[in-house]
Amino acid sequence: MATTHAQVPGEPTPTSMAFLETATAAVQNFSPIKSIHQHLCAFHFYSNDMTRQVEAHHFCAHQNEEMRQCLIYDSEAADAKLIGLEYLISEALFLKLPDSEKPLWHSHEYEVKSGVLFMPRVPGPIERQDLDKLCKTYGKTIHFWQVDRGDDLPLGIPQIMLALTRDGQLRPELARDVERRYGVSFEEEREKRAYMAGPNLGIHPLANGEGKGFKTELKEAGCMPVDSVPRVFV
């Protein structure tokens, strides 16, 4: 695989522990997880560095017709690392966001129309019905684990990610690797998806970082609201 898959440090899970966990999963309430119904494969890049790109496996659930929430893993294997999450919203909801928030969200039009965003193992005609809707949505992606630089643990602070917006951005070796593993052709898909349209009002100028890069920074902060009475730390 093109992305490095460093092994997470630690001893293998003993049988006893694994077995107990299987038993608990059978009786507890997993409703939010049972709502996850879809696997999407796409690419993200770091909002300050387009050259650092990550293959992202999204496992998505609907909150309603206009909003989805996805868990992002670095692969679709059982030992995949949970590297981030993404929220997807319709154009209508995006327009309701404060202007200061809009730049943190990216458009999906290019990813869908170019074929690089796809649903593994779902036949094209079915896949395209949902992609037609996704084409008009905006997403906010946050990664916590920088697997592309070989981290075997989730170090550092969260990174807000962006999505591809034009030809020439996606690194060819990443694209070929995914095409080969899944037996898909982005070029062929692009032709079949030519009829799809992006947001009705066009891609909002404030989306996609307003066309600029950005990054997250950690700072020390008070651990109490400014107007509260200071307490003694015992």
Place this chain on the structure above:
Amino acid sequence: MQHAVPRGRLPKHPRTFPSTYLVLLPLNSSYLAVITRDTRRLDCIFEIRSKTQRRFEMASSDKTPTPNPASRPGDQPTPPGKPMTMGQHILDKGAEMMQSLKPVNQMSQHVCTFALYSHDMTRQIETHHYVTRLNQDFLQCAVYDSDDSHGRLIGVEYIVSDKIFESLPPDEQKLWHSHAYEIKAGLWVNPRIPEMIGQPELQNLAKTYGKFWCTWQVDRGDRLPLGAPALMMSPQPVNLGMVKPELLETRDAKYNISTDALKTSRVEIAEPEWINPQADYWKLHGKGFAVDVKQTEMKKITPFP
């Protein structure tokens, strides 16, 4: 729970797991008995739901969300947006049948506990962690604000053993929190799991550290996930780290449990010999952390966007 268990009679050749003192015995396709190996005493019965039954429940639970019966401070309406159309339901079901959702199927535990915002510890939330164990020293959790089908995905927490934690640089360690207190105090629970079944896992988890980023601040009324991710801290036995009683009462009522009773039953759980002082940073330094988003030059391959 009503069941047909032949009392006082144990079939031969139960499945055994040598390193535990419990035996799980399938009674039929729907029930599993848990028996203490030494005394051969029946502890409890689990009802197992087949995949078909679960799918049926998924179809019926996708109704217009009802208000959460356990109203809690900061309870907000579900995100804005139209209800799911039948067409979308059909698409989803169709896709689901063809895809394997392996990473998600690895989630093996539901944990209900509490967390506090690092930059404002007066803001406390009830959290629902869905936990996957990758190995004996590492777990990853998808965190939701409730355990119903419309639970909002509010963040991710990673949990590491003390061994891994000690290998981290100090600047990394200050972002993490310890779990010993919240487990011993009965704040951390596995809903619907008898304490006895859960205890071995709790022994292990009491020595771990966690790093929890919250991406949707539902408690302040955000109807959509706004802003930068927030660092979260764990409850601690020191004024600012104490969970508000009303939050506890609401949680306990919902699951019909008593945090106090759990605290008593967990007296046996060993305290870690030492908790690294870099964790729970605010306790020694009186400060938390926050994340800013700042514009910067983007390294590019093509013009953007």
